[in-house]
Amino acid sequence: MVLKLFAVAINDKPISVYIGDVVRVQCNAATLSYLFNGLSQEWLVNDSFVIKSYGVNSLASIDVDTITIENKNVQGIWKCIVKSTEMNSTWVTNIMEIKVIGLSTRWTKIMQDPIIKQLFPNRSPNTIILICIILISSLCVCTWCCAYIFNRWRIQLLKKNSDGIQIVPYQRL
Numbered sequence: 001m002v003l004k005l006f007a008v009a010i011n012d013k014p015i016s017v018y019i020g021d022v023v024r025v026q027c028n029a030a031t032l033s034y035l036f037n038g039l040s041q042e043w044l045v046n047d048s049f050v051i052k053s054y055g056v057n058s059l060a061s062i063d064v065d066t067i068t069i070e071n072k073n074v075q076g077i078w079k080c081i082v083k084s085t086e087m088n089s090t091w092v093t094n095i096m097e098i099k100v101i102g103l104s105t106r107w108t109k110i111m112q113d114p115i116i117k118q119l120f121p122n123r124s125p126n127t128i129i130l131i132c133i134i135l136i137s138s139l140c141v142c143t144w145c146c147a148y149i150f151n152r153w154r155i156q157l158l159k160k161n162s163d164g165i166q167i168v169p170y171q172r173l
Contacts (some may be wrong), residue, residue, distance in 0.1 A: 014097040018104035027080035029093040030063045040083045043067070046076040047120045056085075075100040 017023055025043065029136050033039055041062060042053040050072055080094040100106075107125065110116060122126050 014099050016099045017069050020104045026064045029082045036084050044079045044081050059111050072100045
């Protein structure tokens with residue numbers, strides 16, 4: 001017989017998301033469903049409103065879920081609350097801090113790419129834009145220099161090969 005059961009929730013570092021992103025949430029309440037029947041689960045934001053309620057359900061089937069961020073109102077402390085109507089008990093099984101940065105743009109989606117994250121760890125967007133501008137400018141200057149050198153080389157080669165023979169440019173008939 002279970003007399004008293006405590007749940008411990010560990011608050012990790014905040015998760016930064018954009019509006020429209022999907023957040024993977026885990027309630028860590030599957031063990032409670034093995035001990036008690038008739039448990040209900042819900043995600044509470046800032047102790048004020050329920051973002052998602054599952055009602056009385058098997059917690060093992062809904063332990064991990066995804067929630068879409070729809071607006072900035074979901075920013076704050078998310079708590080997974082499990083309630084037992086039989087025992088009149090409530091447990092907080094997980095706590096997450098969600099920070100909503102703003103609207104998701106193409107730039108933010110590029111920056112969320114795993115390869116880009118490895119290439120530019122902890123860089124501000126201004127630094128990455130500056131690096132890209134320098135690389136593109138360098139590429140343009142190098143291409144122009146190569147074309148100029150090739151053209152000079154071609155003219156000198158034509159002068160050397162002419163040896164008194166007049167080269168007439170191609171004319172259409």
